[in-house]
Amino acid sequence: MQERIEIALKEALAGTAARGAPPKLSAALQHAVFPGGARVRPQLALAVAAACGDDCPALSDAAAIAIELMHCASLVHDDLPCFDDADLRRGKPTVHKAFSEPLALLAGDALIILAFETLTRGAATRPERAGPLVLGLAAATGMPGGICAGQGWESEAEVDLAAYHMAKTGALFVAATALGAAAAGADPEPWHELGARIGAAFQVADDLRDALLTEAELGKPAGQDDAHMRPSAVRELGIEGAVKQLHDILGGAISSIPSCPGEAALAKIVSAQAQRLTPVQFRHAAV
Amino acid sequence: MQERIEIALKEALAGTAARGAPPKLSAALQHAVFPGGARVRPQLALAVAAACGDDCPALSDAAAIAIELMHCASLVHDDLPCFDDADLRRGKPTVHKAFSEPLALLAGDALIILAFETLTRGAATRPERAGPLVLGLAAATGMPGGICAGQGWESEAEVDLAAYHMAKTGALFVAATALGAAAAGADPEPWHELGARIGAAFQVADDLRDALLTEAELGKPAGQDDAHMRPSAVRELGIEGAVKQLHDILGGAISSIPSCPGEAALAKIVSAQAQRLTPVQFRHAAV
Numbered sequence: 001m002q003e004r005i006e007i008a009l010k011e012a013l014a015g016t017a018a019r020g021a022p023p024k025l026s027a028a029l030q031h032a033v034f035p036g037g038a039r040v041r042p043q044l045a046l047a048v049a050a051a052c053g054d055d056c057p058a059l060s061d062a063a064a065i066a067i068e069l070m071h072c073a074s075l076v077h078d079d080l081p082c083f084d085d086a087d088l089r090r091g092k093p094t095v096h097k098a099f100s101e102p103l104a105l106l107a108g109d110a111l112i113i114l115a116f117e118t119l120t121r122g123a124a125t126r127p128e129r130a131g132p133l134v135l136g137l138a139a140a141t142g143m144p145g146g147i148c149a150g151q152g153w154e155s156e157a158e159v160d161l162a163a164y165h166m167a168k169t170g171a172l173f174v175a176a177t178a179l180g181a182a183a184a185g186a187d188p189e190p191w192h193e194l195g196a197r198i199g200a201a202f203q204v205a206d207d208l209r210d211a212l213l214t215e216a217e218l219g220k221p222a223g224q225d226d227a228h229m230r231p232s233a234v235r236e237l238g239i240e241g242a243v244k245q246l247h248d249i250l251g252g253a254i255s256s257i258p259s260c261p262g263e264a265a266l267a268k269i270v271s272a273q274a275q276r277l278t279p280v281q282f283r284h285a286a287v
Numbered sequence: 288m289q290e291r292i293e294i295a296l297k298e299a300l301a302g303t304a305a306r307g308a309p310p311k312l313s314a315a316l317q318h319a320v321f322p323g324g325a326r327v328r329p330q331l332a333l334a335v336a337a338a339c340g341d342d343c344p345a346l347s348d349a350a351a352i353a354i355e356l357m358h359c360a361s362l363v364h365d366d367l368p369c370f371d372d373a374d375l376r377r378g379k380p381t382v383h384k385a386f387s388e389p390l391a392l393l394a395g396d397a398l399i400i401l402a403f404e405t406l407t408r409g410a411a412t413r414p415e416r417a418g419p420l421v422l423g424l425a426a427a428t429g430m431p432g433g434i435c436a437g438q439g440w441e442s443e444a445e446v447d448l449a450a451y452h453m454a455k456t457g458a459l460f461v462a463a464t465a466l467g468a469a470a471a472g473a474d475p476e477p478w479h480e481l482g483a484r485i486g487a488a489f490q491v492a493d494d495l496r497d498a499l500l501t502e503a504e505l506g507k508p509a510g511q512d513d514a515h516m517r518p519s520a521v522r523e524l525g526i527e528g529a530v531k532q533l534h535d536i537l538g539g540a541i542s543s544i545p546s547c548p549g550e551a552a553l554a555k556i557v558s559a560q561a562q563r564l565t566p567v568q569f570r571h572a573a574v
Binding site: 017018019020023024026073101102105106109112113116120123124127130131135138139143148149153154155163 | 442
């Protein structure tokens with residue numbers, strides 16, 4: 001599955017580096033996408049597509065890749081000086097550090113556009129599936145409830161922590177399960193809960209890692225939530241409270257998997273992710 | 288036509304300000320889109336759609352609006368400190384001056400996403416037209432040859448002026464004519480030349496205005512091409528040479544209009560635009 005994702009990403013990026021493209025911006029796009037992190041979202045999308053029969057693998061790949069491209073775009077923009085001002089990402093310089101602020105801004109924009117382009121190309125043989133996929137991706141990333149909205153809440157004086165996390169992190173996980181199902185011709189709606197639960201767990205785990213790990217362990221600056229006074233499960237509930245919340249959320253994730261041919265295989269994948277999300281010192285109590 | 292554009296833009300923006308959206312980012316989106324400039328691109332798209340029969344007005348509106356939203360997004364990002372560092376746009380503070388840099392960055396991202404969402408919603412009753420429209424918009428805005436590519440060339444030491452202008456400005460005009468035709472069910476390809484010619488004329492006219500007008504006349508800072516050492520027709524050819532180039536380009540635009548029911552009406556619209564583009568002191572020699 002990992003290989004399928006990397007191949008599809010390479011193909012999508014190859015189109016942006018065609019003859020006539022500005023070379024530095026092409027290189028910035030490569031830097032933003034390769035090598036990747038855990039590719040959790042596209043793996044989840046492919047796992048759900050597989051659980052639903054994966055009758056159009058090219059479209060499943062496109063859906064998975066579109067979600068990862070959006071994730072990469074949000075990281076590039078989130079690392080910029082006016083947000084996190086981060087020097088490191090995935091253990092190497094952030095895009096604006098390696099290239100420049102203008103090229104990082106443009107790289108993020110180009111990746112957002114490439115996500116919609118990739119999704120639409122993937123639906124060439126199934127045009128009736130393109131509309132719901134594009135709208136699902138837009139809902140997960142734009143306004144009023146996607147990643148942009150989530151980051152927008154960081155500029156507000158009063159923030160509902162659940163709504164903030166749902167928009168900034170959860171929405172793209174919901175898109176991963178929903179688009180995975182829709183790419184395989186299944187109804188996406190029953191898959192929203194699984195995506196929302198994994199997304200919420202992922203956000204709490206991220207807050208825990210930010211508080212518990214060092215910059216070297218994270219491959220990016222640590223302690224950013226405290227440094228930027230950002231809402232965080234750890235800041236709200238403390239370490240122990242956040243670990244308990246993580247377990248509570250994951251407890252329901254597996255039981256929320258809709259009945260489908262690949263249900264058992266998907267449950268295994270989610271269990272493995274849950275284990276991976278839990279900080280090592282708390283794993284004895286993991287789901 | 289102007290009213291149709293404003294109504295469709297208001298409807299598209301209304302969806303982003305739904306309950307649960309972060310209020311400041313919602314306000315930043317409104318600020319970025321209203322009041323608009325001349326709305327030249329969506330007018331061109333609607334004029335071409337009308338010339339091709341406009342058999343699905345909701346989709347023509349969506350195509351026109353998607354192009355304008357992309358244009359607004361590119362202005363918001365282009366005004367940021369790492370690019371033009373502009374304080375004024377359309378006679379009022381730029382988005383990052385009125386709100387903040389993070390909100391301006393997010394507003395641009397959200398507008399790009401909204402453009403694809405709007406286009407896809409508009410194609411609800413004509414799903415077979417959605418694919419070519421989305422791909423046309425992506426080609427005009429992303430890599431390797433859209434607006435992002437055009438701005439990316441500003442980070443390169445060696446630049447082909449024609450390729451730079453085509454990507455940064457021309458591509459969205461090509462999209463305006465091509466998407467206008469495609470929205471009405473016509474073949475977009477014969478419409479590319481008209482869009483390219485109008486876009487090239489618009490860029491030269493923009494270079495002339497930047498060199499000839501004051502900040503008060505422009506509603507934004509003047510002399511930016513010289514200040515940022517940007518490639519420009521005036522910097523390359525001088526004022527007289529740029530005016531001659533503008534006339535040469537427009538000379539062929541009208542004759543490039545494909546044969547269609549609304550050909551004569553469209554020719555009138557293009558002539559009026561050509562007159563408007565020419566600096567007032569050179570209009571005696573206009574097309």
